[in-house]
Amino acid sequence: MAIHRPRAILCAYPRKIRGRNNVGTRQEAVLCTLHRVVNPNHCIEEWIDDRVSVILYERFYNWEIMAANYIVKNTPFGNEFLRRWAEQEFKQPPSWNGYDQGGLMMLLLELLVPDAVKEYAVCNEYWRTASNYKTYMATVMCVRLALGATMVWPDKVCIYRKGEAFARDGWITNEE
Numbered sequence: 176m177a178i179h180r181p182r183a184i185l186c187a188y189p190r191k192i193r194g195r196n197n198v199g200t201r202q203e204a205v206l207c208t209l210h211r212v213v214n215p216n217h218c219i220e221e222w223i224d225d226r227v228s229v230i231l232y233e234r235f236y237n238w239e240i241m242a243a244n245y246i247v248k249n250t251p252f253g254n255e256f257l258r259r260w261a262e263q264e265f266k267q268p269p270s271w272n273g274y275d276q277g278g279l280m281m282l283l284l285e286l287l288v289p290d291a292v293k294e295y296a297v298c299n300e301y302w303r304t305a306s307n308y309k310t311y312m313a314t315v316m317c318v319r320l321a322l323g324a325t326m327v328w329p330d331k332v333c334i335y336r337k338g339e340a341f342a343r344d345g346w347i348t349n350e351e
Contacts, residue, residue: 228253232340242275268303294321
């Protein structure tokens with residue numbers, strides 16, 4: 176599925192272009208054209224958190240972690256995150272799976288709470304049997320419950336709360 180290609184390309188980019196010795200030297204920001212920058216008077220650097228390798232945010236209208244816009248630092252964890260997220264394309268169930276959103280939710284649970292084996296199994300079952308948006312949201316809520324209130328996992332991931340990130344779905348403000 177083409178939706179995972181940006182992650183696959185970014186995953187290969189640090190090794191091919193910059194080489195393995197440049198780990199940690201730079202961040203890559205991915206911004207989807209269907210979304211809007213929250214405030215053009217602010218620089219993207221304002222949202223870079225040096226404590227983590229991956230920066231994500233909550234969608235404004237539901238409890239998903241946004242898959243379309245993110246910042247990834249060129250670190251071993253950042254590269255591993257991109258590689259494993261790109262691999263989600265081949266793990267997606269044939270059901271109503273939320274595409275890259277569903278894959279991201281499951282990957283976050285796997286990477287950030289690796290001891291939550293039972294929770295992962297339950298969330299994965301919801302994901303594999305989802306048949307529409309409503310049943311897919313059971314997957315999202317399952318993952319969010321397992322992640323808890325934590326929003327920063329040092330050296331790994333930061334998730335900005337609703338309304339605090341660098342972008343939003345364009346339709347929320349009539350594409351303005």
